[in-house]
Amino acid sequence: MPYLFYFLVAVIIVYFIVPGKLKNLWLLIASLFFYGWGEPRFLILMVSSIVVGYVIGLLVEKFRGRGVSKLFLALAVVAAVATLLYFKYADFFISSFNAVTGLSVPLLHIALPIGVSFYTFQLLSYVIDVYRGEKAQKNPIRLATYIAMFPQLVAGPIVRYSDIARQLESRTHSFEKTALGVRRFIIGLSKKVLIANALGELCDVFQASGEQSVIFFWIYAVAFTLHIYFDFSGYSDMAIGLGKIFGFDFLENFNFPYISGSITEFWRRWHMSLGSWFRDYVYIPLGGSRVKKWRGLLNILIVWLLTGFWHGAAWNFVLWGLFFAVLLTVEKLGLLKLLEKTRVIKHIYVMFFVIVGFVLFNAASPAEWVSCLGGMFGAGGLPGVSSEAIYYLRSYGLVFIIGIIGSTPLVKRAVFAIKAGEKGAKAINVLEPIVLAVLALLCAAYLVDGSFNPFLYFRF
Amino acid sequence: MNEKRKNVVVTVLLAAIFLVLSLAAWFKPVTEYSDSERRVLAKFPELTLQTVLSGEFMTEFEDYSLDQFPLRDSFRSLKSAAEFYLFHKADNNGLYISDGYISKIEYPRSDAMMDNAAAKFKFIYDTYLQSANGVYFSVIPDKNAFMAENSGHLSLDYSSYISDMVGKVGFAEYIDITDLLSLEDFYRTDTHWRQESIVDVADRLTSAMGGEISGSYTENTLQNPFYGVYCGQIALPVKPDTIKYLTNDVINACTLTGYNTGKPMSVQMYDMDKAAGKDPYEMFTSGSDPIIVIENPGAETDRELVIFRDSFGSSIAPLMVESYAKVTLVDIRYIQSAMLGYFVNFENCDALFLYSTMLLNSSTSLK
Numbered sequence: 001m002p003y004l005f006y007f008l009v010a011v012i013i014v015y016f017i018v019p020g021k022l023k024n025l026w027l028l029i030a031s032l033f034f035y036g037w038g039e040p041r042f043l044i045l046m047v048s049s050i051v052v053g054y055v056i057g058l059l060v061e062k063f064r065g066r067g068v069s070k071l072f073l074a075l076a077v078v079a080a081v082a083t084l085l086y087f088k089y090a091d092f093f094i095s096s097f098n099a100v101t102g103l104s105v106p107l108l109h110i111a112l113p114i115g116v117s118f119y120t121f122q123l124l125s126y127v128i129d130v131y132r133g134e135k136a137q138k139n140p141i142r143l144a145t146y147i148a149m150f151p152q153l154v155a156g157p158i159v160r161y162s163d164i165a166r167q168l169e170s171r172t173h174s175f176e177k178t179a180l181g182v183r184r185f186i187i188g189l190s191k192k193v194l195i196a197n198a199l200g201e202l203c204d205v206f207q208a209s210g211e212q213s214v215i216f217f218w219i220y221a222v223a224f225t226l227h228i229y230f231d232f233s234g235y236s237d238m239a240i241g242l243g244k245i246f247g248f249d250f251l252e253n254f255n256f257p258y259i260s261g262s263i264t265e266f267w268r269r270w271h272m273s274l275g276s277w278f279r280d281y282v283y284i285p286l287g288g289s290r291v292k293k294w295r296g297l298l299n300i301l302i303v304w305l306l307t308g309f310w311h312g313a314a315w316n317f318v319l320w321g322l323f324f325a326v327l328l329t330v331e332k333l334g335l336l337k338l339l340e341k342t343r344v345i346k347h348i349y350v351m352f353f354v355i356v357g358f359v360l361f362n363a364a365s366p367a368e369w370v371s372c373l374g375g376m377f378g379a380g381g382l383p384g385v386s387s388e389a390i391y392y393l394r395s396y397g398l399v400f401i402i403g404i405i406g407s408t409p410l411v412k413r414a415v416f417a418i419k420a421g422e423k424g425a426k427a428i429n430v431l432e433p434i435v436l437a438v439l440a441l442l443c444a445a446y447l448v449d450g451s452f453n454p455f456l457y458f459r460f
Numbered sequence: 461m462n463e464k465r466k467n468v469v470v471t472v473l474l475a476a477i478f479l480v481l482s483l484a485a486w487f488k489p490v491t492e493y494s495d496s497e498r499r500v501l502a503k504f505p506e507l508t509l510q511t512v513l514s515g516e517f518m519t520e521f522e523d524y525s526l527d528q529f530p531l532r533d534s535f536r537s538l539k540s541a542a543e544f545y546l547f548h549k550a551d552n553n554g555l556y557i558s559d560g561y562i563s564k565i566e567y568p569r570s571d572a573m574m575d576n577a578a579a580k581f582k583f584i585y586d587t588y589l590q591s592a593n594g595v596y597f598s599v600i601p602d603k604n605a606f607m608a609e610n611s612g613h614l615s616l617d618y619s620s621y622i623s624d625m626v627g628k629v630g631f632a633e634y635i636d637i638t639d640l641l642s643l644e645d646f647y648r649t650d651t652h653w654r655q656e657s658i659v660d661v662a663d664r665l666t667s668a669m670g671g672e673i674s675g676s677y678t679e680n681t682l683q684n685p686f687y688g689v690y691c692g693q694i695a696l697p698v699k700p701d702t703i704k705y706l707t708n709d710v711i712n713a714c715t716l717t718g719y720n721t722g723k724p725m726s727v728q729m730y731d732m733d734k735a736a737g738k739d740p741y742e743m744f745t746s747g748s749d750p751i752i753v754i755e756n757p758g759a760e761t762d763r764e765l766v767i768f769r770d771s772f773g774s775s776i777a778p779l780m781v782e783s784y785a786k787v788t789l790v791d792i793r794y795i796q797s798a799m800l801g802y803f804v805n806f807e808n809c810d811a812l813f814l815y816s817t818m819l820l821n822s823s824t825s826l827k
């Protein structure tokens with residue numbers, strides 16, 4: 001509520017009042033205020049990261065083509081990795097070390113700075129892009145605006161410097177672009193507030209319930225799978241929409257991943273900014289697939305191990321990454337060709353493994369994942385149905401239906417089909433503002449009634 | 461409307477919505493109290509370097525912005541309506557309406573809470589009631605017992621719940637009142653039972669403890685409408701209830717002493733100031749009070765009764781005074797059980813533990 005009706009409105013008003021050359025500065029001030037609002041003490045970390053990135057970027061450019069340039073790049077990578085290792089992974093490594101050795105090295109209990117994984121990756125992409133030939137940003141305010149920009153600061157998408165380098169210097173604003181941004185923002189907000197939060201509640205109900213049954217496990221698994229999509233893609237929509245309002249064009253982060261016909265395709269449609277980041281900055285530098293077969297498979301393993309680890313400092317995330325590494329390897333070794341010959345089975349296959357994967361993603365430990373999988377398949381004589389499961393299935397039935405339809409391009413295609421005709425286009429043009437206004441008011445109503453709902457990806 | 465005009469309309473309309481709501485949020489006078497939720501609303505937090513650095517200011521500002529949002533009740537109503545009529549949810553924050561009655565789902569059963577309540581009662585029994593005349597226990601099933609199953613909502617298995625609870629309070633003689641209650645005995649918009657509908661319950665309890673009530677009362681009706689606790693919570697337009705209260709010569713002659721402030725002070729059997737207040741149900745024996753002593757000067761007996769109770773006891777106690785010279789209402793949500801000996805004489809009294817399933821299933825407030 002403070003974000004929408006206090007911060008955001010004030011930022012947009014001032015943004016459109018200040019002259020063009022001050023717009024970046026205003027965005028930077030607003031972004032630092034936004035970050036400081038959530039984590040005042042971590043402002044220093046962010047500002048230091050920006051300063052380090054700025055200086056190293058300039059040095060990398062200055063010494064481009066010489067060995068020392070590579071040294072500065074390595075320094076930036078080490079600084080970024082060290083930041084992540086200390087703030088995000090230190091306790092994980094210590095507790096794992098303790099578990100293996102039986103020692104009791106005390107944990108550091110370091111709070112995770114919000115968005116550290118996102119802005120560290122953006123900073124890395126900037127320095128690497130400069131190393132590869134992109135012009136270094138001489139203007140520290142522009143670079144700081146890129147790193148700290150609040151719409152995507154805490155939950156992505158991971159914006160590549162090369163994608164918005166020109167827009168940081170000059171960008172256009174228009175009613176068309178603003179309207180597009182507003183529409184995207186409201187759709188994202190609605191996905192988060194109206195759908196994701198409801199499904200999140202259902203997951204909480206399941207986890208608190210003592211009355212488990214096979215159907216309840218499946219309700220939970222499907223609810224979480226939809227929840228994480230609507231939560232994360234909703235946030236990405238909001239970020240992309242706000243970007244448009246501020247004149248930026250951020251790349252898409254989701255493209256209806258649940259209609260994929262293979263896991264390979266799924267990862268081209270899910271969290272695309274992270275996938276392409278790892279592809280361009282890890283997988284390809286490792287040699288990608290243009291190496292010996294075993295080395296190519298090893299590259300996949302490394303990338304997915306890191307992908308899983310990026311999501312969180314816990315074994316379930318590591319396992320989650322490896323889970324997809326195995327699936328992608330199997331597909332590469334021949335399954336992909338078999339799947340292409342099917343029409344329905346490939347979708348069942350994808351959704352089954354995606355659901356199983358997200359159950360692992362949300363499990364507190366690998367053991368909990370195994371237990372949950374057991375529940376989904378009736379292990380231990382679990383009853384098939386329970387009154388609680390039926391009640392929640394009935395109560396959330398429509399949310400499920402909306403969620404399932406909303407995670408496919410059906411609505412988008414229907415709107416395009418209607419708009420293809422002249423009358424249809426007119427009707428859509430009249431309806432669109434009304435629907436968006438109703439959604440905005442509904443979101444406000446849900447936020448007023450609800451308690452604090454942090455976005456899921458904040459923890460990354 | 462063409463594409464260009466639509467873009468202008470979308471931008472202007474949404475900007476207007478956000479701008480108007482934001483300006484109203486920034487400049488609206490502070491609302492002190494929410495009548496619909498019966499609570500004090502958050503105020504603008506203290507702004508100091510320390511509160512900002514600790515994050516306390518931001519956390520409290522979140523509460524402030526939610527509590528002070530313009531048209532807050534209307535937005536809550538919109539959300540409630542959307543939940544029920546747009547998304548067809550079976551409940552909104554656990555609340556549901558069936559046949560005009562509002563209730564809150566009481567589910568699942570908590571054995572830990574039952575054990576906690578039983579342990580508290582046992583402590584009282586062991587500490588104070590060894591020399592009591594008789595010790596009794598009765599359970600008031602909440603509204604869900606009469607509506608949840610029919611409306612398809614989750615509910616406790618009340619017969620096994622009560623039977624298990626009775627087993628846990630084995631030191632007391634159980635008085636079953638469940639067959640005397642039906643949905644109509646409860647307010648439509650509140651958790652509580654109607655005093656005018658529970659004369660038979662009072663009679664059953666009193667008879668089981670060896671007493672007798674005449675059952676002859678004058679029915680009085682409060683003029684102001686009674687919007688029960690669920691009205692504000694469900695945030696939908698609902699018809700208010702009417703509060704009726706029963707009087708007779710015995711009730712009118714009784715004197716009441718409460719200990720809400722820690723010192724004895726005179727209170728009313730039916731407090732008309734509270735009847736006109738935020739929660740009119742509090743009129744019954746003047747509402748929440750750790751100890752209330754009702755003295756019946758016209759009693760033909762010297763028998764005394766101590767009722768350990770929750771708020772349901774407030775409205776039934778006046779109907780039971782006829783059989784006793786003194787009835788003491790004890791609410792261990794507001795006083796430590798270990799302190800009771802300083803205020804209440806348990807010698808040769810009858811003792812009744814009278815609690816609703818709502819409290820038994822969520823008994824952390826018992827001290």
